[in-house]
Amino acid sequence: xxxxxxxxxxxxxxxxxxxxxxxxxxxxxxxxxxxxxxxxxxxxxxxxxxxxxxxxxxxxxxxxxxxxxxxxxxxxxxxxxxxxxxxxxxxxxxxxxxxxxxxxxxxxxxxxxxxxxxxxxxxxxxxxx
Numbered sequence: 251x252x253x254x255x256x257x258x259x260x261x262x263x264x265x266x267x268x269x270x271x272x273x274x275x276x277x278x279x280x281x282x283x284x285x286x287x288x289x290x291x292x293x294x295x296x297x298x299x300x301x302x303x304x305x306x307x308x309x310x311x312x313x314x315x316x317x318x319x320x321x322x323x324x325x326x327x328x329x330x331x332x333x334x335x336x337x338x339x340x341x342x343x344x345x346x347x348x349x350x351x352x353x354x355x356x357x358x359x360x361x362x363x364x365x366x367x368x369x370x371x372x373x374x375x376x377x378x379x
Contacts, residue, residue, distance in 0.1 A: 253277040257368050261361050269297025270342075273364045274311030274371065281375075282318035299342025306342045308360075308367035309333055315371055325374050332370050337363065 251259070256277040260268040268276065271293035275282070279289035292314070297307040309330070316325050334340055338348060349359035 253372060254365065254368055257364060258361075261364060269293065270307030270360055270364050270367075271296035271311035271314075272307075274308050274367050275314060277368065278315040278319075278371070282315060284318075303341060303343030303346075305340050306333075306345055306363055306367075308363045309340055312367040312371045316374065319375060321374070321378055325378055329370055329374055332374075333366065336366055336370075 254277075257273055260273050260276060268290070272290050275284075275289040275293045276286050279286050282289065284292065293307070293311055295301060296310045299305055299307065300310070312329055312333075313326055316329060330340060337345060339345055345363060346356065346359065349356070354362075
């Protein structure tokens with residue numbers, strides 16, 4: 251199972267909730283030197299824009315992975331730029347407002363943000379090897 255398939259499987263689970271940050275961290279846990287349980291715990295309080303509508307948890311999780319993978323400031327700024335270009339903003343509350351304006355339900359929207367972050371992260375890690 252590749253990372254995107256693993257991410258989609260996590261987002262589909264109904265027995266355990268994986269927030270946006272956890273949904274990005276867990277598929278990359280081995281690259282970060284973490285177990286799945288450690289990645290799950292690390293991302294626990296970064297969903298919902300750190301529980302207050304701040305930076306999207308998917309973005310936060312992707313930044314954590316970049317850091318643990320030894321990627322520097324340039325990679326982090328590139329991730330932020332690409333995510334913003336694709337989704338207009340980085341903040342959870344603003345992303346949710348845009349989704350509401352489009353008539354997109356929260357679950358579909360958040361899944362899409364996670365998938366975007368995983369895709370961008372995979373691209374950046376491949377480019378910077």
